[in-house]
Amino acid sequence: MKKVLTIAGSDSGGGAGIQADLKTFQERGVFGTSVITAITAQNTLGVHGVYPQELSAVEAQLDAVLSDIGTDAAKTGMLFSAELIQLVARKIQEYSVPSLVIDPVMIAKGGAPLLKKEAVEALRKVLLPLGAVITPNVPEASELLGGRRIEGVKEMEEAAKELYQLGPKAVVVKGGHLDGEQSVDVLFDGEKWYHFASDRIETRHTHGTGCTFSACIAAEMAKGRTIPEAVRTAKDFITHAIQHSLEIGKGVGPTHHAAYRLVGEKSPSSPTV
Ligand SMILES: Nc1ncnc2c1ncn2[C@@H]1O[C@H](COP(=O)(O)OP(=O)(O)O)[C@@H](O)[C@H]1O
Numbered sequence: 001m002k003k004v005l006t007i008a009g010s011d012s013g014g015g016a017g018i019q020a021d022l023k024t025f026q027e028r029g030v031f032g033t034s035v036i037t038a039i040t041a042q043n044t045l046g047v048h049g050v051y052p053q054e055l056s057a058v059e060a061q062l063d064a065v066l067s068d069i070g071t072d073a074a075k076t077g078m079l080f081s082a083e084l085i086q087l088v089a090r091k092i093q094e095y096s097v098p099s100l101v102i103d104p105v106m107i108a109k110g111g112a113p114l115l116k117k118e119a120v121e122a123l124r125k126v127l128l129p130l131g132a133v134i135t136p137n138v139p140e141a142s143e144l145l146g147g148r149r150i151e152g153v154k155e156m157e158e159a160a161k162e163l164y165q166l167g168p169k170a171v172v173v174k175g176g177h178l179d180g181e182q183s184v185d186v187l188f189d190g191e192k193w194y195h196f197a198s199d200r201i202e203t204r205h206t207h208g209t210g211c212t213f214s215a216c217i218a219a220e221m222a223k224g225r226t227i228p229e230a231v232r233t234a235k236d237f238i239t240h241a242i243q244h245s246l247e248i249g250k251g252v253g254p255t256h257h258a259a260y261r262l263v264g265e266k267s268p269s270s271p272t273v
Pocket residue numbers: 136137138174175176177183184185198199200201202203206208209210211213235238239242
């Protein structure tokens with residue numbers, strides 16, 4: 001069985017972070033391992049506390065997983081500080097971790113910061129160049145490009161091309177935060193752009209969409225899919241998960257990680273490319 005590692009924060013509410021990643025890995029038929037960078041006290045109403053882990057604890061987890069089990073792909077989520085980013089980048093190089101998907105998590109949907117402001121520079125310079133794929137949403141792409149306005153697909157294409165200059169092999173700018181009848185994700189692989197579009201689903205229950213999407217890309221890459229194939233599957237997977245999202249808790253509920261297995265394979269949402 002292929003193995004995939006998530007390096008991310010824990011979401012006690014179960015919808016995002018490490019928990020979303022491991023549920024997605026299970027659904028995609030890969031063996032999931034995890035390195036917890038920070039513990040969040042979180043539910044559907046928001047983030048109530050952030051407890052970054054000691055550097056030595058994160059290093060020990062990385063060594064434990066990578067020196068014995070190894071991995072066929074990995075993803076990063078919440079990394080919180082420049083020190084954690086530097087440590088993770090160093091270990092990824094030391095163990096030659098393949099197919100690294102970087103979700104540059106910055107702010108939770110309710111507005112709580114999951115990355116310190118001063119860590120953006122380390123993310124840009126130290127980690128992003130190591131990515132096989134990076135998956136910023138529109139506000140994250142904008143922040144990584146110094147506050148640039150991104151309001152439509154044309155600007156997403158330009159942003160993807162500029163982010164590609166930072167060194168990753170491919171960039172997906174996700175369109176969940178824009179308006180419009182469709183939610184369009186733009187992939188640039190250094191040669192061409194691909195568009196993955198689905199009808200925008202009317203729901204507030206979108207907690208963990210970005211985590212789930214990037215975890216699915218990493219799982220598919222571990223199984224040997226090309227980057228466009230992996231992104232296409234991830235778009236289909238997350239579309240089903242949002243279509244069947246769960247009214248759990250009093251706020252922004254999680255997506256349904258098993259929806260693709262339960263209904264998706266019978267009725268693919270067929271993202272257009
Ligand atoms: N309301 C929606 N309807 C359909 N797809 C959505 C919706 N919101 C987000 N998505 C999709 O979910 C994925 C994650 O996107 P986004 O919400 O932008 O990321 P993040 O969770 O990092 O903020 C993308 O594939 C995006 O197109």
